[in-house]
Amino acid sequence: SLKEALTEIHFPNDNNHINKALYRLKYNEHFFMQLLMALKKYHIRKNDGVAFLKRGNYLKNIYESLNFELTDAQIRVLREIRADLKSKNPMNRLIQGDVGSGKTIVAILTAAIVIAEEYQVALMAPTEILAEQHYLSIKKYCNQVNIDCAIITSNTPVKEKKINLNKLKTGEIQFIIGTHSLIQDKVTFNKLGLIIIDEQHRFGVEHRKLLVAKGLNPEILAMTATPIPRTLSITLHGDMDISIIDELPK
Numbered sequence: 662s663l664k665e666a667l668t669e670i671h672f673p674n675d676n677n678h679i680n681k682a683l684y685r686l687k688y689n690e691h692f693f694m695q696l697l698m699a700l701k702k703y704h705i706r707k708n709d710g711v712a713f714l715k716r717g718n719y720l721k722n723i724y725e726s727l728n729f730e731l732t733d734a735q736i737r738v739l740r741e742i743r744a745d746l747k748s749k750n751p752m753n754r755l756i757q758g759d760v761g762s763g764k765t766i767v768a769i770l771t772a773a774i775v776i777a778e779e780y781q782v783a784l785m786a787p788t789e790i791l792a793e794q795h796y797l798s799i800k801k802y803c804n805q806v807n808i809d810c811a812i813i814t815s816n817t818p819v820k821e822k823k824i825n826l827n828k829l830k831t832g833e834i835q836f837i838i839g840t841h842s843l844i845q846d847k848v849t850f851n852k853l854g855l856i857i858i859d860e861q862h863r864f865g866v867e868h869r870k871l872l873v874a875k876g877l878n879p880e881i882l883a884m885t886a887t888p889i890p891r892t893l894s895i896t897l898h899g900d901m902d903i904s905i906i907d908e909l910p911k
Contacts, residue, residue, distance in 0.1 A: 698899030710751035717777025734908035752880040758906030780854025
C-alpha cells in the first residue's frame with residue numbers, strides 16, 4: 662500500500678522492502694502522469710475542428726513534381742495524417758524519424774491539403790538557422806504551385822516584417838515559417854488551419870498553447886528527430902498520436 666511504501670522508503674527493513682517501496686512510488690508517479698496525458702488527449706478529441714475531406718490540386722502538383730520517390734514509411738505516415746485531417750476532431754500527431762528520413766516533405770504535403778481549403782499554415786522552428794533552412798526548401802515547392810510563403814524571425818528587417826504581418830492578417834500569406842516570433846501578440850492570422858512544430862521537444866507547452874490560440878482548434882503536426890524508443894515516446898507525448906518514419910530514402 663502507499664502507506665507501507667512511504668514508511669519503507671524512510672525506514673526499510675531490508676533491500677527487498679526498499680526496492681518494493683521504490684517500485685510502488687515510481688508506479689504512482691507514472692500512473693498519474695499517464696492519467697493526465699489521457700485526460701488531455703480526451704479533451705483535445707472533444708474539440709471540433711475542420712474536416713479536410715479533399716486532397717486538392719496543390720498536393721497533386723507538388724507530389725508529381727518530386728524528383729524522388731517517397732518511401733513506404735512516408736506514404737504510411739501520410740495515410741495516417743490524411744485519416745486525421747478527414748476527421749472533425751483536430752489532429753494532434755507527432756512524426757518521429759531520424760535526420761534525413763524525410764519528415765519535412767511529409768509536412769509540406771500535409772500543408773498543401775490544408776492550404777487548398779483556403780486555410781493558413783504556420784511552421785515554428787526552434788532556431789533562426791533552422792527556420793531559414795525550412796524557408797528555403799519549402800519556398801521552392803510553394804513557388805511551383807503559387808503558394809505565398811514567407812518567414813518571420815527576429816532577424817527579419819522591420820519593414821519586411823510589417824508587410825508580412827499585414828499579409829498574414831489578410832490571408833495573403835498562406836504558409837508562414839518562423840521561430841518564437843510567431844507567438845508574439847502582433848502576429849495575427851486570418852484563418853490558421855495547421856501548425857507544424859519542428860524539434861517538438863525544444864518548445865514548452867506554453868509556447869505551443871500560444872500558437873494554437875491564434876486559430877480555432879487548428880490541426881497540430883509535430884516533428885522530432887530525437888531517437889527515443891516508441892514506448893518512451895508514448896510516455897513523453899502520450900497526448901499525441903505517434904507516427905514513425907523508420908525507413909531512410911535510397
